[in-house]
Amino acid sequence: MSKLTIALDIMGGDHGPPVILSATLKAIRLHSDFNFILCGNEAVINPALEKLLPEQRARVSVEHCEDVVEMGDAPAYALRNKKKSSMRRIVELVESKSASACVSAGNTGALLAMAYYLLKTIPGIDRPALVSAMPTASQHRVFLLDLGANVNCTSEALFQYGVMGSVLAQEVCGIEKPRVALLNVGEEDIKGNAQVKIADQLFRQADALTYIGYVEGDDIFTDYADVVVTDGFTGNIALKSTEGLAKLVISEVKRQSQLNLLTRAMARIALPLLKSIYNRVNPDQYNGASLLGLRGIVIKSHGNASADAFYYAIYQAMQEARMGIPEKIKSKIETVLLEQI
Amino acid sequence: MSKLTIALDIMGGDHGPPVILSATLKAIRLHSDFNFILCGNEAVINPALEKLLPEQRARVSVEHCEDVVEMGDAPAYALRNKKKSSMRRIVELVESKSASACVSAGNTGALLAMAYYLLKTIPGIDRPALVSAMPTASQHRVFLLDLGANVNCTSEALFQYGVMGSVLAQEVCGIEKPRVALLNVGEEDIKGNAQVKIADQLFRQADALTYIGYVEGDDIFTDYADVVVTDGFTGNIALKSTEGLAKLVISEVKRQSQLNLLTRAMARIALPLLKSIYNRVNPDQYNGASLLGLRGIVIKSHGNASADAFYYAIYQAMQEARMGIPEKIKSKIETVLLEQI
Numbered sequence: 001m002s003k004l005t006i007a008l009d010i011m012g013g014d015h016g017p018p019v020i021l022s023a024t025l026k027a028i029r030l031h032s033d034f035n036f037i038l039c040g041n042e043a044v045i046n047p048a049l050e051k052l053l054p055e056q057r058a059r060v061s062v063e064h065c066e067d068v069v070e071m072g073d074a075p076a077y078a079l080r081n082k083k084k085s086s087m088r089r090i091v092e093l094v095e096s097k098s099a100s101a102c103v104s105a106g107n108t109g110a111l112l113a114m115a116y117y118l119l120k121t122i123p124g125i126d127r128p129a130l131v132s133a134m135p136t137a138s139q140h141r142v143f144l145l146d147l148g149a150n151v152n153c154t155s156e157a158l159f160q161y162g163v164m165g166s167v168l169a170q171e172v173c174g175i176e177k178p179r180v181a182l183l184n185v186g187e188e189d190i191k192g193n194a195q196v197k198i199a200d201q202l203f204r205q206a207d208a209l210t211y212i213g214y215v216e217g218d219d220i221f222t223d224y225a226d227v228v229v230t231d232g233f234t235g236n237i238a239l240k241s242t243e244g245l246a247k248l249v250i251s252e253v254k255r256q257s258q259l260n261l262l263t264r265a266m267a268r269i270a271l272p273l274l275k276s277i278y279n280r281v282n283p284d285q286y287n288g289a290s291l292l293g294l295r296g297i298v299i300k301s302h303g304n305a306s307a308d309a310f311y312y313a314i315y316q317a318m319q320e321a322r323m324g325i326p327e328k329i330k331s332k333i334e335t336v337l338l339e340q341i
Numbered sequence: 342m343s344k345l346t347i348a349l350d351i352m353g354g355d356h357g358p359p360v361i362l363s364a365t366l367k368a369i370r371l372h373s374d375f376n377f378i379l380c381g382n383e384a385v386i387n388p389a390l391e392k393l394l395p396e397q398r399a400r401v402s403v404e405h406c407e408d409v410v411e412m413g414d415a416p417a418y419a420l421r422n423k424k425k426s427s428m429r430r431i432v433e434l435v436e437s438k439s440a441s442a443c444v445s446a447g448n449t450g451a452l453l454a455m456a457y458y459l460l461k462t463i464p465g466i467d468r469p470a471l472v473s474a475m476p477t478a479s480q481h482r483v484f485l486l487d488l489g490a491n492v493n494c495t496s497e498a499l500f501q502y503g504v505m506g507s508v509l510a511q512e513v514c515g516i517e518k519p520r521v522a523l524l525n526v527g528e529e530d531i532k533g534n535a536q537v538k539i540a541d542q543l544f545r546q547a548d549a550l551t552y553i554g555y556v557e558g559d560d561i562f563t564d565y566a567d568v569v570v571t572d573g574f575t576g577n578i579a580l581k582s583t584e585g586l587a588k589l590v591i592s593e594v595k596r597q598s599q600l601n602l603l604t605r606a607m608a609r610i611a612l613p614l615l616k617s618i619y620n621r622v623n624p625d626q627y628n629g630a631s632l633l634g635l636r637g638i639v640i641k642s643h644g645n646a647s648a649d650a651f652y653y654a655i656y657q658a659m660q661e662a663r664m665g666i667p668e669k670i671k672s673k674i675e676t677v678l679l680e681q682i
Contacts (some may be wrong), residue, residue, distance in 0.1 A: 007415070123544055129499060137592045148526050148527075186489075192574075194493070216577075218581045222585065233575060236558065236577050237557075238579060241559065241579040241582060242558075242583055242586040243559050244559030244560065249561040251589060266613070267614060269607055272609060273597055277590065
């Protein structure tokens with residue numbers, strides 16, 4: 001079997017190419033079963049590659065791109081005017097099957113627009129969705145989607161998110177029958193808005209999924225479900241507000257630990273414990289949101305990702321490439337649609 | 342000035358009348374400037390009142406109610422069939438001006454339905470909204486609304502929530518010009534759904550409010566705004582998911598502290614610090630959500646509130662009664678509507 005190839009946008013991210021390149025070198029060194037295409041300014045990229053061994057360097061090619069998508073570029077503007085950008089190039093490489101997956105830490109809206117425009121959706125999927133893993137009380141992960149790819153969302157789209165999330169949980173986490181739940185404001189049947197109620201009916205008719213009904217916001221973290229489905233507006237706000245609370249916990253640890261000598265001593269003693277807890281509960285920990293539902297694999301890393309976090313996003317791209325996630329979604333949605341006939 | 346009166350539903354809540362009565366006795370003892378009407382089963386209530394001093398007992402009257410709204414009752418069912426319930430009675434007492442405010446820890450949907458049906462909204466307000474205070478990094482509080490009174494929500498309703506939240510922040514927290522923000526998935530103008538974009542325009546035209554634009558989910562906790570406005574579906578999920586994350590932090594502290602002797606020792610030493618942090622960041626800490634926009638004050642306590650938490654909800658009812666919140670909202674919405682002419 002020929003090696004799988006990952007295309008990387010070296011220019012994206014708040015911290016610039018050095019952080020992205022550091023993560024990229026790590027991925028090249030650790031994964032000899034993968035090839036890499038690095039897109040961006042070759043004057044920045046080439047010197048970094050001198051640190052690689054010949055065998056490693058042989059698995060890397062560089063595509064020079066003149067342009068960069070800026071964080072403030074509107075998606076439509078980037079789509080029209082940034083045709084020579086590193087971000088566009090990595091998506092083109094996936095489209096032409098020169099790469100199996102691509103990763104960028106750049107402008108989310110622009111990446112979504114380019115990926116949707118160039119790759120198109122899998123038949124049976126109306127719109128792509130952003131998905132990420134969240135921590136749960138039982139050491140498992142739960143996939144939450146959509147995190148903001150679509151702010152307006154039909155019942156059919158919610159149902160399709162359930163199919164896609166189920167495939168991801170099955171393939172990436174090895175869960176035979178992932179439990180799919182619909183995020184709602186209450187467990188009773190009477191609650192919820194119109195889209196959610198109709199989506200609930202669609203899920204109940206799909207035997208190929210393990211649908212467990214509604215969950216409320218606090219159930220995201222209780223290991224009640226493996227996949228939690230919601231519209232992009234609500235999902236984005238659920239993700240961001242829990243990240244906000246995690247940051248508040250950190251700032252409060254700092255503030256309280258500096259109140260007096262006693263609290264300072266307590267905090268110093270408990271520091272390893274506090275760090276370990278933070279690493280477990282921080283929703284930000286699993287960097288890398290997958291854009292699911294397209295005819296190719298696109299991973300969006302956080303803009304402010306550290307080298308470790310960007311490496312995790314590359315690792316996620318490699319995992320999805322190995323599993324062939326888009327083909328698995330295509331097959332699953334066909335099964336589910338045939339059931340409905 | 343004659344004493345203000347608070348009506349209390351003694352039968353609501355997951356833990357039953359003992360917890361509610363314990364909080365009620367505390368409020369009676371501490372606040373000699375208030376009268377109280379206790380609604381529920383008199384055979385349960387009267388024995389508890391024997392513990393009061395004569396002066397305290399003189400400020401309390403009991404209204405026997407035969408019926409109880411169950412946690413599982415559908416709102417429409419409760420509205421039609423629970424006319425002799427303690428929950429309905431407290432709202433009737435506010436409607437007839439026999440009480441200035443009422444508090445229940447019972448079924449949220451039923452309380453909303455009864456309050457909306459009996460009290461009606463203030464002129465200029467289409468629908469009531471549930472609001473609660475959330476912690477922020479700067480020791481201030483931020484009011485988040487709507488937390489689930491309306492799952493479908495117009496731009497006008499979002500705007501009205503901003504007016505109501507602004508009044509609450511002004512009166513309860515003494516903030517002269519509360520900063521009102523609209524919850525959205527991004528700070529750029531291009532993002533957001535249609536309701537949010539139109540609401541943004543309405544806010545920009547209102548000189549009587551201090552509108553600061555869009556905020557994202559993580560900004561709720563950063564003291565960027567004093568009032569954060571969103572629809573009831575999103576608001577409920579933001580509240581519940583942050584509560585869920587706070588619970589995950591606790592469970593993770595417990596789990597990690599029991600891993601080995603060292604972590605157990607670290608946790609024991611840091612326990613006061615951890616507790617203090619938890620008390621600060623737990624979104625659940627300020628028990629008691631106000632149902633704003635009605636011609637009377639209705640406070641919904643958490644169903645699983647402890648005696649301390651239910652006492653806080655009573656305290657909140659007393660504060661709003663002293664401030665005359667519904668009249669203040671009426672006056673503010675008139676000012677804002679006049680601006681629009």
